[in-house]
Amino acid sequence: MAKPLPSLPWRHPLDAFHSLRDTPLALLLLGDGENGRWSAIFVHPRSRELAAGAGDALARARTWLEGLRPGAPAPEGAPFHPGIAGILGYDAGCPGSGPPSALGLYDRILAFDHEARAVHLIEAQNAAPDGREALLALLDAPRPPPPLPGAGGVEDVEPREAFGGKVEAVRARIACGEFYQANISRRFEGRLGDGDHPFDLFRRLARSSPAAFAAYLRLPGFAIVSNSPERLVRVRNTPEGRLALTSPIKGTAPRGHTPEADALNARGLLASEKDRAENLMIVDLMRNDLSRACRPGSVRTPRLFELKTLPNVHHLVSHVEGVLEPERTAIDLLEACFPAGSITGAPKLRAMDAIRQIEGSPRGADYGSIFRAGTDGSLDSSVLIRTATCHERPGGWSVAFRVGCGITSDSDPEAETRETEAKALRLVQAIAGTCP
Structure with missing residues (x-):
């Protein structure tokens, strides 16, 4: 077996990526969704695809993966492998919905x-001969200047009270038996400050609000700045088979202004029957989604209602796992689970129909997924929450994002509205340059 390539001199990925911030299909994953030990840069794809919807993109991903052969083993513990990476937009081909689904090989x-302060170049066996030196040169480039402080701003696109009305509309449809839960969102729009760049926004978020699935992706005319804490689905190889895992987040409480208030809010969330019920509905939905690609009887829920504390909110997160059927691929699993139940509702298709009617505009990249699938059969993917879509305009960048919450029969419109504002806080601060 070939030995892994030796490590390269350390360079922080934010510094190494800076010169790529406007390179089409350049992707930085800052953290690996686990303990943040690993980050990765994907750039200069051999092939690229802009697709009308997630289904078209995933069909292309299946074809591409079949033609890429693994190279030398990745460093021990590294979760990244050559393969497919890209974005799946929530909407399929909706005009005006923003950037399309896109992927690269x-x-x-x-x-x-x-942890080891080392960098590794990981290559496929049949990697194209050109591009290697350009990638290595990123480690020797001059250190970039610090990010601009930011002086932009965003506003809710509709009166605050209107969101409360949408909550009531969802509750009324739940009372009629149409569905059990639907995730309704508010849209914020604005501009970055003069001279500001989406990658500067990403660097400010990385400093003030580190996230497990932080990602920056450059697309034609757009940049995606994701500060997501949520995994959609992962596949990794184990002695027992290819293990699939999804970790839905449902249930939110704000951080307190003092340690005592913060602890009280956390305990209140853990004890909240409403939030636990909301979480359990999505766990049941994700169990069903995983069962479409996993061995019968292998799907289980090892952990329920864990507390996840972020800089601006507390969340409840649960974990559902199963073992993939031998004939099913990681892409099959992603297709079975997309879009995430935590940002749609239960039952999923009925909730999605209601979302389209009540929100009234396409979601675009919001609530889609950034994903990667390796030559070893592995996969990891995020849910694009806490994610800004930056649109390149004459004279600067516009910026927009959505924040939402799961509405059930017990939802209080004012409490749900405050929850969306707590979720939006760090993005609002980073755009304005007022991060703590």
Whole structure:
């Protein structure tokens, strides 16, 4: 078996990526969704695809993966492998919905080990001969200037009270038996400050509000700045088979202004019957989604209602796992689970119909997914919450994002409205340059 390539000199991925911030299909994953040990740069794909919807993109991903052969083994513990990476938009081909689904075939990547302070070049066996030196040159480029402080702003696109009305509309449809839960969102729109850049926004968020699935992706005319804490689905190889995992987040409480108030809010969330019921509905939905690609009887829920504390909110997160059927691929699993139940509702299709009617505009990249699938059969993917879509305009960048919450029969319109504002806080601060 070939030996892994030796490690390269350390360079922080934010510094290494800076010169790529406007390179089409350049992707930075800052953290690996686990303990933040690993980051990765994907750039200069051998092939690229802009697709009308997630289904078209995933069909292309299946074809591409079949033609890429693994190279030398990845460093021990590294979760990244050459393969497919990209974005799945929530909407399929909706005019005006923003950036399309897009993916690239990357036959080499740079993996950054923050713990060992080492960088590794990981290549496919049949990687294209050109591009290697350009990737390595990122480690020697001059250190970029610090990010601009930010002086932009965003506003809710509709009166605050209107969101409360939407909550009531959802509750009325729940009372009629149409569905049990639907995730309704508010849209914020505005502009970045003069001279500001989406990658500066990403760097400010990385400093003030680190997230497990932080990602920056450059697309034609757009940049995606994701500060997501949520996994959609992961596949990793184990002695027992290919293990699939999804970790839905449902249930939110704000952080307190003092340690005592913060602890009280956390305990209140853990004890909340409403939030636990909301979480359990989505766990049941995700169990069903995983069962479409996993061995019968293998799907289980090892952990329920864990407390996840972020800089601005507390969340409840649960974990559902199963073992993939031998004939099913990681892409099959992603297709079975997309879009995430936590940002749609239960039953999923009925909730999605209601969302389209009540929200009244396409979601675009919001609530889609950034994903990667490797030559070893592995996969990881995020849910695009806490994610800003930046649109390149004459003279600067516009910026927009959505924040939402799961509405059930017990929802209080004012409490749900405050929850969306707590979720939006760090993005609002980072755009304005008022991060703590």
